[in-house]
Amino acid sequence: MDPKMDSGVLQPGETLEHDYDLQKDLLPEEVVGIMDQLLCYETAWHEGYPLSQNLFTSVHLDRLLWPEPRILEEASFDRGKPASPMAMMNRILRAYCLALIKCCDRVIQTVTSRDYYEEEDFSTHTYNRSLLTQIDEAEIQQELSHCWEWLVGELGTQYNISNDLRRALESRLGFRQTLLSAMHQDATEPLNALDPLWRVTATFLGDMKSNHTLGQPVPEAFSPKLQRRLASTVPPRPVVEYTFDEAIQKMTLLCEHSLETIQAIDIRSSSAAGLLSFTWAFASHKPQPLAYPRALLASFIFGGPPEAFSSVLQRDLEELVFTEDTVLDPLNWTIEMSRSSLIPHDPRALIAKTIDDFLARISQCYAYLWSTLCQNRCRIRRMLCHSLREFDHLMADAEIFDNELHDLSKDTLSNPLMTWTYYHKLRQVEWVVQLGFEQEIYQPDELVGMYWWLSQIASSRYTVLEHILPFTRRRHARFAKKKQLREASSVGRTVDYVDAMVKEAKGTALLAGCLSTLYALLHYLKLLPVPERPYSAPALRYELRMKPFLLTVEPPTPPPFEEYRQKTHPLGDYDQPSSDNLSRSLKAMAADADDAVKMAKAEFAALKKLGAKAARCEAVEDAWKKNIASMLSSCVAAGIATSTVKAACSAHSGISRPPSLKVEMPEAWKRYHDWWVVPKVIN
């Protein structure tokens, strides 16, 4: 047998069983060593590797879990042997292991309670072993406490163990206690206690890092052989090793991300746009949050009573199109529909019914969108492609509901539900394209087209916002005039918010337009190569690229290929431009790009001035500021590129290729902003 083809094959002289003696009295430093190795394996599991390749190689965990213990006492290292008093160090390790297993159980429950992707995000396989699911957490906490008290108490101090080692053990027991408590909470319980728990857990990790060297590794307490006995059709696979420093770093991040998710509860009840910016900021962390904190966030977004999430949808409508509008007046829902065909329905009851019908129609798509944003970054892009289509399909329904509303409420924005739905669709189209830049989906010669498309979408979006803005301003002025201060202030916030979004959308459209023109220019100047691609045709590549948007019916839909080609090749083929006065045309293009980037910068600067609160991003103000700063830096870089090209075009009038220019494409990690691929043009 070839071990490469059958990783389960026993080598000559190798036995199936490990030969580690579980009853052996452990030294304190060995206990620390084993605990720290377990933390490394726990990290690997959180990162997505199955238990068989990490924690389930622990001889200690194996003994505790198999055969399945019915009561806590059965989960011991000396199973089947006559009970004898356990050495205290072994007992401490056992308590740590029990809590570790229970933590894993909690993690699996949290992750599987939300949408996740097996193996891709996380592996929930337990190989038919129950992770102490039936054992009460309190019993395990009690065992941890007992060990802790022994350590810090008189008996412990009599034990021959250095203070440093005692503290090392204390911090590890403390870490398990707080982590288990933090993970035990869920969205249905009071959450004020959670915040300190995650903080303390992270602090313990810091302590553990500082005293890790006191531990003594016990490699024989881990055996990849154990994989052979797990209920699985998958052959044994290599054990995944992380260093202790990596483990501490990743687990600390897991605590920080988990801690951060708690904020979602408060934000959820105050602003839908705020929750959206929070969720994006969370999803944009680098490294990206692991499956557990993402599931935690999803449970805070969706958890609690059903009305908690549906109120987010209602708030979303209110913040964009119905601020202080009678359409959402709670009173409407208190009025009964007329029971007699002779008495007409009260319009308010009809409004309530129309809105309820719309909410019912959209709620699933809306929930899918939020669930999408809680996925891993690659999934977000792919699921948005589905989500945007659903929103696109909703437009026709929204129009019907709008027609109903039109007859019922005169002082309401025209087509509010369509406007809202369309706005959300456009944002998703933008995200799909922008995440495409971030995930390096597009090749350099595709950037002309993709930035052109992005600028089309963002332009449509600010057109939508500019439809909302004057109406909202008028409403604000009316309330202000009537000294209805609460209403005026509430509408004022929406004015600010829409205004901020206008600037953001305009800036996006302009910068995208600038880059599209700039890249086209670089092609005409033969500074960026276009691969030959003998097996493909431009029209087929266009179709493939636009696939996520082709099945949509509402504008902007991707134009026919010829039109697209014309937009992205304004002077004809890059190889053979057909302009009468090529150098003048090129100069004009360079000037256009230069103007666009200046205007884009002005829009982003104006957005910055409006502030995070206006953009309903106050909960993530730092991230918001950083994001704008990065967009502004992208503008500066694009400005340098366009002016370099512009100057070169002017200096070399009459020839199509300024000889001294060179283009460098930035590597993904060197960009100022993931969504803006700005070339470096060197003279």
Add this chain to the structure above:
Amino acid sequence: MSDAAPASADLRYEQYDGTKEAEFLPAIRQLISKDLSEPYSIYVYRYFLYQWGNLCYMALDASNKLIGVVVSKLEDHRSGTFRGYIAMLAVQEGYRGQGIATRLVKMAIDAMAARDADEVVLETEVTNTASLKLYERLGFLRSKRLHRYYLNGNTAFRLVLYLKEGTAVKMPQLLQQQALCGDEHGAQNPLLVNHDLVH
């Protein structure tokens, strides 16, 4: 290319033939598994070669030694397209950089196109620049990024080449309306994921 590199000029390119399984299958397995940390079982090879042996091409030297191989399949995909899939591609280390892999891939694509394929797809690791270059030079585009696609935790790009117009808007015959979350689930087949190449 160093002077010592074996010349690719004398190579023959041949379609795989099931009657020669005994002669070539062990060599194919050896060549492909050499570059993979976790090789495929014999059944994976047979899955492809029994059904789509005519989409498998080999580069052989004068003494019939296997220098390179491409293994692929072609079938109806649930998206509604007739989809070609390049499953494995490998070239002996000493022969890399001479266009052998490109030629093998071209032969596979030609064969798929001749059988009326709508598209050709494959996955490759995001860090495998040699592989990305090879396919992108031919006309493949990256369509999506797949987080932790491989069992070793690595992320992949899906690469796609359309061969016919209208491929993007094809619909499954039975399922005209896609379920909301339906499309992505189960898209990853751990059997068919490894792609190793060629510098």
